Amino acid sequence: MQVKTKGIVISETNYSETSKILNILTEDYGLIGVISKGSRNIKNKLRGVSNKMNYCEYTISYKEKGLSTLIEGNNLNSFKNIYTDMKKAIYSFFLMDLFYQVLKENNNKNLFKLLESSLIKINDGLNEKLICIIVEIKLLEYLGVSLNLDCCTSCGREDDFLTIAINDGGLVCKNCYHEGYIFNEKTLKLFLLLAKIDLSIIKKLELTDESAFKEIDKFLDEYYNFYTGIYLNKKEKLELFK
Secondary structure, eight states: OEEEEEEEEEEEEEETTTEEEEEEEETTTEEEEEEETTTTSTTOTTGGGSSTTOEEEEEEEOOSSSOEEEEEEEEEEOOHHHHTOHHHHHHHHHHHHHHHHHHHHOOOTTHHHHHHHHHHHHHTTOOHHHHHHHHHHHHHHHTTOOOBOSSOTTTOOOSOEEEEETTTTEEEETTTOOSSOOOOHHHHHHHHHHHHOOTTTOOOOOOOOHHHHHHHHHHHHHHHHHHTOOOOTTHHHHGGGO
């Protein structure tokens, strides 16, 4: 079956002497494996659309099971600002690696919009650190371990929150707190704000409190390690830019 769909290449592996196997997160079919025949040849028409972070409208000979075959691709966004900025590029590649791990657990096609929005916003100049934090929070839902950010996880109280606790999986009020992180008031407010942001519509995003960012980032690393089995193993590369 031949189909057309938007897609973002989130990983690539050389195959035979001239081809590649691509994992493409598509708008309509979720993550699919695709063979891009001859794309390692300089003059091959698929060469320019068969690289990690290519964002194209792809024509694919689609198979529900097994490898599909790439027929052609038309570029939708070159992400020029990402490719010419090492900091943006490293954060963007971290995101694609994270999405790939999540998609192994939940091949939900709604993840396409989240990755699409993330890369577009980074390319448009929004703060890549905060984009990554927002995405990490939102991906917890697809892993089945989303944080309870509506009320105290112990008593249901809807105000007087003290912190977000790893062991409790969400907000904890002052009366119920027993151990773990204690976010200061500014950090807690920033966390709750980032968790509610819709990346597809936001126009401006700036990092004004570096210490709060680092505290939230550390919390999410530990939360992922505790609940998901996904180790954010690319974070070491990002440390150069924190």
